[in-house]
Amino acid sequence: MTIKAMTIAGSDSGGGAGIQADLKTFQELGVFGTSVITAITAQNTLGVTDVHPIPVLTIEEQFKAVITDIGADAVKTGMLYDKERIEAIADLVSRHQVTNLIVDPVMVTTTGSPLLKEDAQDTLIKKLFPLAILVTPNIPEAEAILSKKREDFDKLEDMAKALYHACGGVPVLLKGGHEARAEFMTDVLFTGQTSVLYTSPRIDTTHTHGTGCTYAAAITAFIAQGVKLESAIFKAKEFLHVAIEQAKPVGEGAGPVHHSAHRESSISDVNMEVLT
Numbered sequence: 181m182t183i184k185a186m187t188i189a190g191s192d193s194g195g196g197a198g199i200q201a202d203l204k205t206f207q208e209l210g211v212f213g214t215s216v217i218t219a220i221t222a223q224n225t226l227g228v229t230d231v232h233p234i235p236v237l238t239i240e241e242q243f244k245a246v247i248t249d250i251g252a253d254a255v256k257t258g259m260l261y262d263k264e265r266i267e268a269i270a271d272l273v274s275r276h277q278v279t280n281l282i283v284d285p286v287m288v289t290t291t292g293s294p295l296l297k298e299d300a301q302d303t304l305i306k307k308l309f310p311l312a313i314l315v316t317p318n319i320p321e322a323e324a325i326l327s328k329k330r331e332d333f334d335k336l337e338d339m340a341k342a343l344y345h346a347c348g349g350v351p352v353l354l355k356g357g358h359e360a361r362a363e364f365m366t367d368v369l370f371t372g373q374t375s376v377l378y379t380s381p382r383i384d385t386t387h388t389h390g391t392g393c394t395y396a397a398a399i400t401a402f403i404a405q406g407v408k409l410e411s412a413i414f415k416a417k418e419f420l421h422v423a424i425e426q427a428k429p430v431g432e433g434a435g436p437v438h439h440s441a442h443r444e445s446s447i448s449d450v451n452m453e454v455l456t
């Protein structure tokens with residue numbers, strides 16, 4: 181049986197993030213990848229120079245073409261651009277009874293370009309988050325969702341719990357890649373009952389373009405294969421960690437991770453701790 185995963189996201193011409201990172205990740209993890217493109221970005225390792233949103237009708241037709249013929253064992257969303265597109269996607273996902281939806285609430289790129297209109301955040305929270313099995317914000321996205329700062333919380337676990345409630349009671353993976361001065365990078369999953377900490381050593385690199393997309397795509401691939409959420413995140417972080425470690429120089433700015441690194445390196449530096 182062929183396992184399939186779909187990404188609904190923006191195209192990154194530079195190949196490091198968005199649709200391109202998602203499809204590379206699906207392929208590397210042995211899952212057949214399909215795509216619904218929401219916007220085309222002109223982008224490289226230095227930044228975004230243009231964004232062209234795809235008409236809603238074309239987004240709907242891409243989704244229907246794939247889902248009615250190929251199907252999807254899991255679906256991931258990335259850059260959704262605006263309210264209108266989020267509403268259309270939420271409608272498609274519920275009408276077609278997508279059960280394994282992972283929402284990466286992409287708002288701004290590493291280089292600081294906005295990928296979501298400011299007035300679309302509320303629609304994302306109210307319409308799309310409730311349909312997900314996991315939402316994966318980074319710290320700046322978590323701050324925007326909560327209208328609170330990281331400093332307002334003692335521990336990352338406390339922020340993850342607050343996010344769980346702000347996201348309507350959907351499991352949340354709060355990514356700690358933006359924690360200043362940390363020696364170890366910790367992400368926290370809060371499922372409503374349990375907190376799980378995923379920790380890995382910080383790699384000294386500037387090549388982290390597309391880490392969020394790659395991470396969520398890897399989680400989606402493992403979920404599509406039937407792996408349980410807690411383990412899917414652990415395996416995805418292992419995949420991402422070696423991809424960051426072995427990033428090759430590409431472009432003049434923040435380079436992409438190396439999606440096929442896991443083929444050469446099976447050493448895992450990732451630790452998982454379940455808190456009760």
Ligand SMILES: Nc1ncnc2c1ncn2[C@@H]1O[C@H](COP(=O)(O)OP(=O)(O)OP(=O)(O)O)[C@@H](O)[C@H]1O
Nearest residue numbers: 290318355356357358365382383388390391392393
């Ligand atoms: N320098 C690093 N060394 C090790 N792991 C890292 C590093 N930077 C990011 N990560 C890991 O990458 C994952 C993504 O985290 P991050 O908080 O950067 O997400 P993001 O901001 O959505 O990613 P993106 O850079 O694509 O926007 C996390 O598991 C984080 O620990």
Ligand SMILES: Cc1ncc(COP(=O)(O)O)c(N)n1
Nearest residue numbers: 190191197198289290389390
């Ligand atoms: C089309 C698209 N989607 C997502 C990102 C986020 O990735 P990053 O924050 O690593 O730049 C991006 N740059 N481009």
